[in-house]
Amino acid sequence: MKLYYCPWACSLAAHIALQEAGVPFESESVDLRTKMTASGKDFNGVTRKGYVPALRLDDGELVTENIAVLDYLAGIYPQFGVEGALGRTRLIEALAYISTEIHKSFKPFWHQGTAEQKAVASAYITARMRYLADMLRGDYLFGDTPSVADFYLFVTTLWAGRFGVDVPAELQALHERLKARPAVAATLKAEGLA
Ligand SMILES: N[C@@H](CCC(=O)N[C@@H](CS)C(=O)NCC(=O)O)C(=O)O
Structure with missing residues (x-):
């Protein structure tokens, strides 16, 4: 590969x-x-x-x-997937949320948006991250081991740090946990x- x-x-x-x-x-x-x-x-x-x-x-x-x-x-x-009858559906649901609601909202930061566009995007991203923070099922989104959705979320929390976007404490902790993995x-x- x-x-x-x-x-x-x-x-x-x-x-x-x-x-x-x-x-x-x-x-x-x-x-x-x-x-x-x-x-x-x-x-x-x-x-x-x-x-x-x-x-x-x-x-x-x-x-x-x-x-x-x-x-x-x-x-x-499969260790990076989600178990259960609806596991794959839940995983795709999370990936789509991170992609379309969070990742794409960083556009003004990557593509020279105005200060106002960045402020609106920043508040939106933090609110969308808040939803995920409330849904954690353990150390990670779906339990105590990370899925590919956590890896994607990690990218967005990394960007948030770069651009000064507020990240909910639970997701910042998730970020630090992942960052500590070899x-x-x-x-x-x-x-x-x-
Ligand atoms: N729809 C694509 C978008 C991926 C995407 O936004 N990639 C960015 C980097 S994060 C990129 O390569 N941008 C360069 C470009 O579009 O020219 C996906 O979800 O994978």
Whole structure:
């Protein structure tokens, strides 16, 4: 498997999952501005979408879209999924919430929004995070071990720290717990974020 990622990007969630799984995998960073990969290839030739994450499977298939990539990884590494009859549904529900309600709300911070747009986004993100903080079922979203949804949430709490967005104390604690895990620390180091 090969993960195309960019430091600071949402691809960090999949990067953490692969590192946590403890399996061999390849990774290559992408310059999202020039769309060139670290080895000098045109990333648009990998995916016309031109954004990360993109996961090349061993059979040559390419999986894009963070929700799909993370759902795929939870499928092959069930320790990062959610148990129970509705487990996969609950996982996708959480991934979609993090993607569409939280991740996307950071747009003004990444794309030169006005101070007013940033203030509105900041309040929205904190409120949306509050909902998740109230739903924790243990140390993590679904219990005492992390799922891929926690890895995605970690990316957004990392961004919140960078941009000065308030994070509920419970989610900040979750962030610190994840950051203390050797695989997460190794991934942050690999992406130059340590
Ligand atoms: N719909 C995509 C969006 C992914 C996305 O927003 N990727 C950002 C980094 S977090 C990116 O690569 N942006 C570069 C670009 O769009 O040109 C998904 O959910 O995976």
